[in-house]
Amino acid sequence: MLLPELKLRRDKIRLLMAQQEIDAALIACNVNLIYTYGRVVSGYLYLPLNAPAHLFVKRPNNIEGEHVRPIRKPEQLPDLLKECGLPIPTRLMLEGDELSFTEYKRLAACFPETEVLPCGTSLIRKARSVKTGMEIEMFRRSGMAHAKVYEQIPTLYKPGMTDRQLSIEIERLMRLEGCLGIFRTFGQSMEIFMGSLLAGDNATAPAPYDFALGGEGLDPSLPIGANGTLLKSGQSIMVDMGGNFYGYMGDMSRVFSIGKLPDKAYDAHRVCLDIQEAVAEKAKPGAVCEELYRLAIDMATKAGFADYFMGDAQKARFIGHGIGLEINEMPVLAPRISQELEPGMVFALEPKIVLPGIGPVGIENSWVVTAEGVEKLTLCQEEILVIEG
Amino acid sequence: MLLPELKLRRDKIRLLMAQQEIDAALIACNVNLIYTYGRVVSGYLYLPLNAPAHLFVKRPNNIEGEHVRPIRKPEQLPDLLKECGLPIPTRLMLEGDELSFTEYKRLAACFPETEVLPCGTSLIRKARSVKTGMEIEMFRRSGMAHAKVYEQIPTLYKPGMTDRQLSIEIERLMRLEGCLGIFRTFGQSMEIFMGSLLAGDNATAPAPYDFALGGEGLDPSLPIGANGTLLKSGQSIMVDMGGNFYGYMGDMSRVFSIGKLPDKAYDAHRVCLDIQEAVAEKAKPGAVCEELYRLAIDMATKAGFADYFMGDAQKARFIGHGIGLEINEMPVLAPRISQELEPGMVFALEPKIVLPGIGPVGIENSWVVTAEGVEKLTLCQEEILVIEG
Numbered sequence: 137m138l139l140p141e142l143k144l145r146r147d148k149i150r151l152l153m154a155q156q157e158i159d160a161a162l163i164a165c166n167v168n169l170i171y172t173y174g175r176v177v178s179g180y181l182y183l184p185l186n187a188p189a190h191l192f193v194k195r196p197n198n199i200e201g202e203h204v205r206p207i208r209k210p211e212q213l214p215d216l217l218k219e220c221g222l223p224i225p226t227r228l229m230l231e232g233d234e235l236s237f238t239e240y241k242r243l244a245a246c247f248p249e250t251e252v253l254p255c256g257t258s259l260i261r262k263a264r265s266v267k268t269g270m271e272i273e274m275f276r277r278s279g280m281a282h283a284k285v286y287e288q289i290p291t292l293y294k295p296g297m298t299d300r301q302l303s304i305e306i307e308r309l310m311r312l313e314g315c316l317g318i319f320r321t322f323g324q325s326m327e328i329f330m331g332s333l334l335a336g337d338n339a340t341a342p343a344p345y346d347f348a349l350g351g352e353g354l355d356p357s358l359p360i361g362a363n364g365t366l367l368k369s370g371q372s373i374m375v376d377m378g379g380n381f382y383g384y385m386g387d388m389s390r391v392f393s394i395g396k397l398p399d400k401a402y403d404a405h406r407v408c409l410d411i412q413e414a415v416a417e418k419a420k421p422g423a424v425c426e427e428l429y430r431l432a433i434d435m436a437t438k439a440g441f442a443d444y445f446m447g448d449a450q451k452a453r454f455i456g457h458g459i460g461l462e463i464n465e466m467p468v469l470a471p472r473i474s475q476e477l478e479p480g481m482v483f484a485l486e487p488k489i490v491l492p493g494i495g496p497v498g499i500e501n502s503w504v505v506t507a508e509g510v511e512k513l514t515l516c517q518e519e520i521l522v523i524e525g
Numbered sequence: 526m527l528l529p530e531l532k533l534r535r536d537k538i539r540l541l542m543a544q545q546e547i548d549a550a551l552i553a554c555n556v557n558l559i560y561t562y563g564r565v566v567s568g569y570l571y572l573p574l575n576a577p578a579h580l581f582v583k584r585p586n587n588i589e590g591e592h593v594r595p596i597r598k599p600e601q602l603p604d605l606l607k608e609c610g611l612p613i614p615t616r617l618m619l620e621g622d623e624l625s626f627t628e629y630k631r632l633a634a635c636f637p638e639t640e641v642l643p644c645g646t647s648l649i650r651k652a653r654s655v656k657t658g659m660e661i662e663m664f665r666r667s668g669m670a671h672a673k674v675y676e677q678i679p680t681l682y683k684p685g686m687t688d689r690q691l692s693i694e695i696e697r698l699m700r701l702e703g704c705l706g707i708f709r710t711f712g713q714s715m716e717i718f719m720g721s722l723l724a725g726d727n728a729t730a731p732a733p734y735d736f737a738l739g740g741e742g743l744d745p746s747l748p749i750g751a752n753g754t755l756l757k758s759g760q761s762i763m764v765d766m767g768g769n770f771y772g773y774m775g776d777m778s779r780v781f782s783i784g785k786l787p788d789k790a791y792d793a794h795r796v797c798l799d800i801q802e803a804v805a806e807k808a809k810p811g812a813v814c815e816e817l818y819r820l821a822i823d824m825a826t827k828a829g830f831a832d833y834f835m836g837d838a839q840k841a842r843f844i845g846h847g848i849g850l851e852i853n854e855m856p857v858l859a860p861r862i863s864q865e866l867e868p869g870m871v872f873a874l875e876p877k878i879v880l881p882g883i884g885p886v887g888i889e890n891s892w893v894v895t896a897e898g899v900e901k902l903t904l905c906q907e908e909i910l911v912i913e914g
Contacts, residue, residue, distance in 0.1 A: 137745070164714075165713060165714070166713070166714055166716060170745070170746045174745055175733075175745030175746065175748060176716075176733050176734075176745070176746065176747065176748055177733045178714060178733040178734070178735070179733075194733075195731065195732065195733045195734070195735070195839065196730075196731035196732055196733055196739065196748075196839060197731050197838065197839045198731055198838065198839075230626075232625065232626045232627045233625050233626070233627045233628075234625055234713065235625065235626055235713070236621065236622050236623055236624065236625060236626070236629075236713065237619075237621045237622070237624055237625070237626045237628075237629035237630075237643055238621045238622045238643055238646075239622075239626075239713075240625075240626035241626075241643075254626055254627055254630075257627075300700075301701070304697055304700040304701055305697075307696075307697070307700065307706075308693055308694075308696070308697045311689075311693040311696065312690070312693055314743075316718065316743060316744055316746070316747050317696075317718035317719065318716060318717070318718050318747055320716075324554060324555070324623065324624070324625065324628075324713070325553075325554070325555055325567060327555060327565075327707060327709075328707070329705065329706035329707045330706065341585075342584065342585035342586050342587055343584065343585055344564075344565045344566045344567040344568075344584045344585055345565075345567070345584070346567070346584070350585065354703075354705060355705055355771060355772055356526070356559070356563055356564030356565070356772075357559045357564065357565065357705065357771070357772030357850070358565065358705050358707055358772070359564060359565055359585075382744060382746070383744055383745075383746030383747070449586065449587065450584065450585060450586045450587070461746070
C-alpha cells in the first residue's frame with residue numbers, strides 16, 4: 137500500500153493519541169496491522185506520536201525497509217527502540233480489547249517505567265470508523281462484486297435443494313468473484329462462516345451470536361445460519377453473505393422465494409424498504425444513531441410488525457452497524473448510542489422482519505456517509521425475487 | 526450432547542484444577558464452551574471443583590435446564606452464585622490466553638475477594654489434548670468425509686484453471702460433504718479461510734502465519750495460500766484443507782500434478798512418506814515430541830533435503846501438531862517439546878518438502894494415539910496423483 141495512504145491512517149490515530157497525551161501505540165493485532173501497515177504480519181507496528189512508524193517483524197522473513205527490523209520476541213522492544221533512536225514512551229497504548237490478557241501483560245511488562253493503557257482498541261476503532269477515500273473505493277468495488285453474485289442467485293436453485301446446498305453454490309460464486317472468504321468480526325465470541333442463508337422458520341431460531349438474525353446452524357459447534365431446511369414454496373429465503381473482496385467486509389441481504397409468498401410477506405417487506413428509505417433520508421452528517429434506530433422501531437410498530445421486527449423470540453437490538461475490516465465496527469444504529477454520523481463512515485442498514493410460518497423478509501445494504509447524506513454501495517434489485525414459480 | 530460425555534470432559538478439567546487447588550473455573554470462550562457444554566452460547570459456564578456446572582446464559586434465550594440461569598452482564602455472577610447455593614470461589618481460573626485483557630479484567634473485578642488466575646486456557650487445553658472416545662469418533666467420521674472429498678479432486682480440474690479456481694471447487698465439495706467451513710485456530714493472530722492450495726513456487730512464499738507452509742495469498746489482508754498461479758504441467762499442487770465436519774479440525778494434505786513431475790519430486794515425496802512411516806512407527810504412548818521431530822529432521826537431512834524440509838527461505842519449526850476443536854492444539858512435534866504422547870491424543874503429522882521450480886511435496890494425515898501405537902484417521906491414496914496427463 138502507498139505510504140501517503142498509510143500515513144493518513146496513522147495520523148488519524150495519532151490525532152486521537154495526542155488528545156489523550158499518549159506518545160506511542162504498539163499495534164499487534166491483524167486488522168489493525170492491515171489498517172496501519174497495509175498487510176498482515178506477525179510482529180508489531182510501533183507508532184510514535186512524533187516520529188515515523190517502525191515495524192518489528194517476526195514473520196514473514198522477507199520484509200525490508202527503512203523502518204523495518206526483525207524481532208524474535210517482544211522483550212527485545214526496548215533495545216530495538218533505542219537502536220532506532222526512539223525514546224521509551226511515557227504513555228503507551230495497547231490493544232486492550234483484542235490482545236489476550238497474557239499477551240497484554242507480556243507486552244506491558246516490556247515497558248516497566250511506562251504508563252501502559254488498554255485504550256488502543258477503542259482509539260484505533262474510532263479512527264477506523266471514518267474511512268479514507270481509498271477505503272471507500274474498496275467498499276465501492278466490493279459492493280459491485282457482491283451485487284454481481286446476488287444477481288445470479290436465481291440461476292443457482294434446483295428443485296429439492298436444501299438451504300445448505302443453495303448456500304454452498306452462492307459461497308462458490310462469491311469466491312469466484314474474488315471474495316477472500318474469511319469473515320472478520322470484532323470480539324472473540326462472534327463467529328460465522330461466510331454469512332448466512334435463512335429459509336422459513338429457521339430464521340426464528342435464536343442464536344448465541346449478536347448478528348441481526350439467527351438460525352439454528354448445522355452443528356451445535358456453530359449454531360448460526362442454514363440448518364438443512366428443504367427449500368419449498370411459500371417460504372422466504374434471505375441471503376446475507378459477507379462480501380470480503382478486498383479485506384473490507386461489505387454487507388448485503390436480499391430475499392428470494394420459490395413461487396409466490398402470502399401477501400403478508402410483501403407487506404412486511406415493503407415496510408422494511410420504507411424504513412430503509414426513511415432512515416437513509418435522515419442519515420447524514422450530524423444524524424444521531426439512536427434517533428435513526430428509534431425512527432425504524434416507530435415505523436415497524438406503526439405498521440403492526442413490532443413483534444417480528446429484527447427477530448422473533450429473540451431480537452437484535454440494532455438496525456445497522458459500521459463495517460470495515462471487520463463486520464461489526466462503529467457506529468452502531470442502536471438504542472442509547474448518541475454518536476453522530478460523520479462523512480466517510482460506512483455502515484450496513486438492515487431492517488428485517490421475521491414472519492413465523494413464512495420466514496425472513498427485509499433488506500440490507502452498505503452505505504457511505506457523504507457530505508450531504510448517504511450513498512448506497514450495494515446496488516441490486518430490492519424486491520422479493522421469485523427464483524422459481 | 527449427553528451429560529455423561531460432558532461430565533467426563535468437565536472432570537478432566539476438575540482433576541487439573543484440584544492439582545493446583547483451584548476451586549472453580551469460569552469459562553467464556555467458544556471452543557471451551559463447546560468442549561464443556563456441547564455447544565456455543567453467549568455466556569459463562571461456571572465449573573466448581575466440587576459441585577455441578579452451572580450455565581449463565583445471555584444468548585440464545587431458549588436454553589433451559591436445572592443448572593441454567595439467564596444473565597445480562599458478568600457483574601451479576603456473585604449474586605447468581607449465591608442464588609444457586611454456590612460459594613464465592615477462593616481460587617478461580619479464567620481463560621487468560623483467550624479472553625481479551627479488558628474482558629479478563631472485567632470478569633476478575635466481579636470477584637474482588639478471590640484469587641483470580643489466568644491459567645484457565647492452559648489447563649483446559651491440557652484436558653482437551655487427550656480426546657474422549659466420542660471425540661475420537663468425531664475425528665474418525667471427519668477423516669472419512671475428508672478423504673471422500675480428496676478422492677474426487679482429480680475430477681475437478683479443468684485446463685486453464687488457476688490454483689484459486691481449483692481451490693474453490695474443492696471447498697465446495699468439502700462443504701457438500703458437511704464441512705462447517707469455519708477454521709478455528711488458537712491465538713488471535715492465526716487465520717486462514719478453509720485451508721490452502723499451493724501450486725509451484727507459491728509454496729516458497731513465506732507467510733506471517735505459523736502454518737507448515739505459506740503461500741502469498743490473494744490479498745495482503747490475508748497473505749496465505751493460493752495466489753492466482755496458473756496450474757500447469759511440471760508443477761506440484763498441494764491441497765491442505767481443514768476438515769471441520771463435526772466441530773473437529775481434521776487435517777490432511779495430498780499432492781497432485783498435471784502430467785508427470787521431474788524425478789526429484791518423487792524422490793522428495795518418497796522421503797516424506799518414509800519420514801511419516803518412521804515417525805508413526807515410533808509414535809506411541811511415552812514417545813517424546815522433540816525426539817519425533819529430531820527423527821524427521823535427521824531423515825530429511827540424510828536424504829539431502831535439509832534446505833527444503835518444512836519450507837524454503839522460511840521454515841516451519843514443527844513436523845506435527847495436536848488437533849481438536851482448533852487446528853493448533855497440544856502436543857506439538859517440535860524442538861524443545863519434552864511432552865510425551867498419551868493414548869487419546871490426536872495429531873496431524875505433516876512432513877513436507879518445497880522444491881523451488883517444482884513446488885510442494887509430502888504428506889499430512891491425522892492420527893490418534895492408541896494404547897500401543899498410532900492409528901491413521903485420514904485414509905486416502907498417498908502417492909502424487911496425476912490429475913491430467
